[in-house]
Amino acid sequence: MSGYFDAIAPLAYDPDGDGPGFRHYNPDEIVLGKRMEDHLRFAVAYWHSFVWEGGDPFGGRTFDRPWFPADTMELARARADAAFDLFRILGVPYFCFHDHDVRPEGASLTESRDRLNRIADLFAEKMAAGGPKLLWGTANLFSNRRYMSGAATNPDPDVFAYSAATVRACMDVTHRLNGENYVLWGGREGYETLLNTDIGQELDQMGRFLSLVVDYKHKIGFKGTILIEPKPQEPTKHQYDYDVGNVYGFLRRYGLENEVRLNIEQGHAILAGHTFEHELALAAALGIFGSIDMNRNDYQSGWDTDQFPNNVPETALAYYEVLKAGGFTTGGTNFDAKLRRQSLDPEDLVMAHAGAMDVCARGLKAAARMLEDDRLETARRDRYAAWQGAEAQAMLAPGATLDAIADAAEARGLDPQPVSGRQERLENLVNRYV
Ligand code: XUL
Ligand code: CO
Numbered sequence: 001m002s003g004y005f006d007a008i009a010p011l012a013y014d015p016d017g018d019g020p021g022f023r024h025y026n027p028d029e030i031v032l033g034k035r036m037e038d039h040l041r042f043a044v045a046y047w048h049s050f051v052w053e054g055g056d057p058f059g060g061r062t063f064d065r066p067w068f069p070a071d072t073m074e075l076a077r078a079r080a081d082a083a084f085d086l087f088r089i090l091g092v093p094y095f096c097f098h099d100h101d102v103r104p105e106g107a108s109l110t111e112s113r114d115r116l117n118r119i120a121d122l123f124a125e126k127m128a129a130g131g132p133k134l135l136w137g138t139a140n141l142f143s144n145r146r147y148m149s150g151a152a153t154n155p156d157p158d159v160f161a162y163s164a165a166t167v168r169a170c171m172d173v174t175h176r177l178n179g180e181n182y183v184l185w186g187g188r189e190g191y192e193t194l195l196n197t198d199i200g201q202e203l204d205q206m207g208r209f210l211s212l213v214v215d216y217k218h219k220i221g222f223k224g225t226i227l228i229e230p231k232p233q234e235p236t237k238h239q240y241d242y243d244v245g246n247v248y249g250f251l252r253r254y255g256l257e258n259e260v261r262l263n264i265e266q267g268h269a270i271l272a273g274h275t276f277e278h279e280l281a282l283a284a285a286l287g288i289f290g291s292i293d294m295n296r297n298d299y300q301s302g303w304d305t306d307q308f309p310n311n312v313p314e315t316a317l318a319y320y321e322v323l324k325a326g327g328f329t330t331g332g333t334n335f336d337a338k339l340r341r342q343s344l345d346p347e348d349l350v351m352a353h354a355g356a357m358d359v360c361a362r363g364l365k366a367a368a369r370m371l372e373d374d375r376l377e378t379a380r381r382d383r384y385a386a387w388q389g390a391e392a393q394a395m396l397a398p399g400a401t402l403d404a405i406a407d408a409a410e411a412r413g414l415d416p417q418p419v420s421g422r423q424e425r426l427e428n429l430v431n432r433y434v
Contacts, residue, residue: 002081004066005346010089011354020347022354025361027091031368032323040360041332043094043135045293046101048306048338049349050083055341062341071104076119084126090353095132096183096334099170100140109162113169120173127177135181135332136227136263136291137174139166142187142235152209153189153202153240160205167213175222180330181291182222183263184213185229190236206240207254214259225330227263227290230279232272234304243272244282251288261290265336266318267297267304277317284325291331292322294360308337308356313434315363316370323364323371333360366433375429379422 014021027037051070054062061068067079080102087095099112103119106112127133141151141163149155151163167184174182189206191197210228217226228251230241241247244262251257262283269279283289296314298305309315322328335356339348370376386392395405 002066002078002085004082005085005089005350008089008347008350010091011350020350020354022358022361024358024365025354031364032372034327036361036364037093039327039364040357041094041135041328042090042092042357042360043096043132043332043334044083044087044090044092044353045334045336046083046095046097048336049086049353050079051101052338054339054344063339063344073104073115073118076103076115077122080119080122080126084131086349086353087132088130089350090357092353092357093132094135094180094332094334096134096136096138098138098140099166099173100143105144109165109169112166116169116173120177123177134174134177134179135334136183136224137170137177137179138183138185139163139170141166142185147188150188150190150202151186152206153186154205160209163209164212168216171213171216171222172220174224175220179224180332181225181227181263182213182217183227183229183291184210185231185263186239186241187231187235189241190233190239192237203240203250203253207250207256210256210260211254214256225290226260227331228260229263229265229268229293230272231265231268231304234271243269243274244279244286244288248283248286248288257286257288261288261331263291263293263331263334264289265293265295266309266314267295267306267336268293270297270299271302271304275317276314277321280318280321280325284321289322289325289331291328292318292333293336294318294333294356295335295337306336306338307340308335308352309359310355312359312362312366313430315359316366316434317363317430319360319364319367320370320376323367363434370430370433373433376426379426379429383419383421 008020011021013026015023025036027035029036031039053060053068067075067082070076070079099116103115106115141147146159146162152160154160171182214226228241228247230243230247231239232242233239240250244264247262248257251260264279264283266276269276280289294309296307296309296311298307335353337356339352394400
């Protein structure tokens with residue numbers, strides 16, 4: 001116990017209440033034959049809630065946490081105590097962390113690894129004592145200045161090797177803590193100017209690095225999923241893992257499309273000029289959907305604001321795609337979200353997560369009703385119904401030729417007539433559920 005959240009009791013489902021507690025998130029409620037908790041698989045992100053100090057480009061720390069600056073192992077342990085207190089209050093089944101979030105970096109790679117292992121010992125104890133499970137672990141290959149020109153894509157092979165050692169340590173710990181996934185987000189894998197950059201060389205390095213990670217996963221018998229998290233820019237001007245489509249092309253090129261899936265973040269989708277549901281639907285269609293980082297971006301600012309989600313219609317459309325994809329297997333809903341820098345109090349951390357969990361619960365329930373009623377899917381199926389015809393199917397089958405299709409089209413005197421897409425009617429339909 002850290003004492004930091006002492007004034008706050010564990011939250012319960014209290015649909016008619018007015019105090020802290022969940023109005024909509026009821027872990028045991030059955031939705032489409034499955035407990036809500038097992039659908040949503042919520043995770044708290046260690047970095048935003050326990051590492052971020054409330055700084056912005058114009059000012060430093062606003063938060064006053066007793067474990068700051070967590071540059072000693074003792075403070076890192078105090079931070080872990082507070083983190084597990086928050087997990088307990090929220091009743092979340094999972095958490096996620098970067099190595100850099102949980103231990104101060106050592107003077108050498110070996111010391112950093114040892115420190116990570118010692119914190120993992122503490123996590124293991126807390127997890128065994130009823131704490132949450134690990135949704136995913138990841139290595140921070142972007143904060144330290146050694147990564148300023150990339151980790152796997154660095155022009156300096158020593159940085160590639162240093163990154164490999166860092167990832168190995170982090171995969172080992174993720175494996176030991178029974179993590180269900182391992183994430184790679186390439187914040188510095190990209191470039192600032194083409195004038196000093198060899199894109200082909202950098203992509204080959206990145207492809208090689210990912211192959212090494214996949215090989216290592218198999219070597220140690222890690223059964224979790226390797227996930228790439230796309231983002232178009234920030235901090236790098238041009239990030240290689242731009243979006244789902246881009247990452248799919250990258251995986252195909254390096255023969256990794258059956259080994260790696262995607263962790264898709266709401267805010268990153270917006271930065272890439274997409275909707276969250278677009279990214280989710282595309283990943284599902286390509287067979288690489290894995291997990292989600294749930295948050296919300298400011299639509300005006302153009303940068304990654306990582307706000308807690310509070311838009312139910314958006315969330316409903318996202319979970320609609322998740323449900324259509326068959327739901328999560330190893331993935332889950334990680335709140336990659338941070339408080340606003342004026343939200344100073346322990347209660348703010350609790351209420352931000354509780355509200356986000358409620359928003360997701362409402363979104364999930366609306367999505368489930370939309371799916372059960374099948375009206376959207378009926379409309380979608382009707383729209384493509386003509387493709388069920390024998391002649392239409394033959395055009396897609398092997399053996400079809402442009403010549404044969406063209407001759408048949410001329411012989412039939414085709415003159416296709418446009419049909420309404422009915423967008424507004426479908427939007428009206430969605431509005432009944434959200
Ligand atoms: C950065 C981001 C990361 C990843 C993990 O925008 O989303 O926190 O989720 O490295
Ligand atoms: Co993220």
